[in-house]
Amino acid sequence: MRLISLLLCSALFSSSLAWAAPQAEMDKAAVMPNMQLAQMVVKLPVDDGLSLDDAIESMKLRANLLNMKQVAYQPMWKEFEAQGFDKVRRVEIFQFCNIQAARDMLDFNIAFVAFMPCRIAAIEDDAGKGWLVMMNVDFLMALSDLPDELKVTAQKVRDDLMEIIHAGAAGEL
Numbered sequence: 228m229r230l231i232s233l234l235l236c237s238a239l240f241s242s243s244l245a246w247a248a249p250q251a252e253m254d255k256a257a258v259m260p261n262m263q264l265a266q267m268v269v270k271l272p273v274d275d276g277l278s279l280d281d282a283i284e285s286m287k288l289r290a291n292l293l294n295m296k297q298v299a300y301q302p303m304w305k306e307f308e309a310q311g312f313d314k315v316r317r318v319e320i321f322q323f324c325n326i327q328a329a330r331d332m333l334d335f336n337i338a339f340v341a342f343m344p345c346r347i348a349a350i351e352d353d354a355g356k357g358w359l360v361m362m363n364v365d366f367l368m369a370l371s372d373l374p375d376e377l378k379v380t381a382q383k384v385r386d387d388l389m390e391i392i393h394a395g396a397a398g399e400l
Contacts, residue, residue, distance in 0.1 A: 266363065266366065267362065267363050267366050268360055268361065268362060268363055269360070269361050269362075269363050269389070269392060270358055270359070270360045271358065271359045271360075271392055271393065271395075271396040272356060272357070272358055272396065273356070273357030273358065273359065273395070273396055273398075274396060274397055274398060277357070277397075277398040278357070279317060279349055279351060279357040281398050282349060282357055282359060282395040282396060282398060283319065283321070283349050283395065285394045285395045285397070285398050285399055285400060286321065286347060286349075286359070286391050286392070286394060286395035287321070288394075288400055289390060289391045289394035289395070289399070289400075290321075290323050290387075290391050293387045293390060293391065294325065295323040295324065295325055295345075295387050295388070295391065296323065296324050296325075296326060297321060297322065297323055298322050298323065298324045298344050299320075299321075299322035299344065300319070300320070300321055300322070301319065301320040301322075302318075302319050303318040303319065303320060304316065304317045304318045304319065316350065316351045316352070316353065317349070317350065317351040318348065318349075318350045318351075319348065319349045319350075320346050320347075320348045320349075321346065321347050321348075321349070322344040322345065322346050323344060323345050323346075323347065323388070323391065324343065324344035324345060325383075325384055325387065328380045328381075328383070328384050329343055329344065331377060331380055332377065332380070332381070335373070335374070335377055336371075339371075342362070342367060345361070345362070345364075345384065345388055346361060346362065347359055347360070347361045347388065347391065347392055347395070348360045348361070349395075359392050359395050359396050361388060361392055364381065364384065364385035364388060365385065367381075368381050368382070368385070
């Protein structure tokens, strides 16, 4: 019975994907290179002796300096606690946005909304070590057919995010 349920769920999920994505998009997805998760993210350790709170404060200050507005914040670990999970590690997601760049990207292709706003997560591993993690923007840029002026915009956003995450990891103000 469980096997039948799994097969039915799989069939329904597959058919909903086929309905939601045009065939051309599905064909492109089928020929995607085999990527490892580590290639799709930037993951930096918070410097020894630096608290996660200090790293977060440094990120916020650098983002403000670079005109990357913090547009959202999600303290996921608090929800984990509220749901009664036994082992809760600290996980906070900060969403930053260069409003003009976001507008330009959406004017080019509304699909970019799936990657907005830019997120940097602050997370503790099982040993309590702090990490800062974000999407590898180069990966997204490589998959996008951007006109030259938007490539410059995307590179600026990437550079700003890299500056923010490095400042956070080092505790730079």
